[in-house]
Amino acid sequence: MKRVVSGVLVLACLGVGQFALADGAAETKYRKSVMKSIGGHMSSMGTILKNQIHMDDLVIHARGLAGLADIAPEVFPEGSNTKKSKALPAVWENPEEFSQAMDRFIDAAEGMASAAGTEDMSEIGPAIQALGGSCKGCHDDFKAE
Numbered sequence: 001m002k003r004v005v006s007g008v009l010v011l012a013c014l015g016v017g018q019f020a021l022a023d024g025a026a027e028t029k030y031r032k033s034v035m036k037s038i039g040g041h042m043s044s045m046g047t048i049l050k051n052q053i054h055m056d057d058l059v060i061h062a063r064g065l066a067g068l069a070d071i072a073p074e075v076f077p078e079g080s081n082t083k084k085s086k087a088l089p090a091v092w093e094n095p096e097e098f099s100q101a102m103d104r105f106i107d108a109a110e111g112m113a114s115a116a117g118t119e120d121m122s123e124i125g126p127a128i129q130a131l132g133g134s135c136k137g138c139h140d141d142f143k144a145e
């Protein structure tokens with residue numbers, strides 16, 4: 001009981017209305033936030049490589065993205081295809097294809113995390129291309145424009 005009460009207090013302190021979002025809507029919101037974070041790391045890496053600035057940070061973004069890739073399969077629960085979601089029904093209707101796209105992404109994210117540490121463009125270039133291809137591969141089939 002004490003834990004429940006303190007949990008509610010923590011949420012209140014964060015300004016999160018505990019019952020403001022139905023579960024599905026909360027899941028959609030969380031998924032979109034995770035994808036935005038993935039997008040943030042991707043765009044940081046693109047900017048680093050294009051302009052050759054902050055090269056030392058590349059590995060931080062690559063590892064951050066790989067960590068998010070690991071949790072990505074969990075952010076598509078049943079019932080989270082709400083009005084605000086751009087996920088296509090295919091995510092839940094073609095689970096095998098979706099999971100293949102997801103695996104390809106996780107592998108590519110891990111590949112980029114190892115390549116980033118090498119500081120060798122002949123490794124980094126193909127790795128980031130494969131990673132970008134894995135985003136597109138999933139978005140083309142599973143995300144509305």
Ligand code: HEC
Nearest residue numbers: 032035036038039042085086087101102105135138142143
């Ligand atoms: C296995 C499928 C899959 C992969 C791989 C994937 N995405 Fe997504 N992404 C989605 C889906 C589905 C949505 C729509 C989510 C929603 O609206 O509920 C999305 C949404 C997004 C959004 C929009 C978030 C928002 O609402 O503002 C961004 C940005 C994004 N993805 C970036 C990326 C990047 C960058 C990669 C690769 C590094 C990537 N995604 C890989 C499926 C994927």
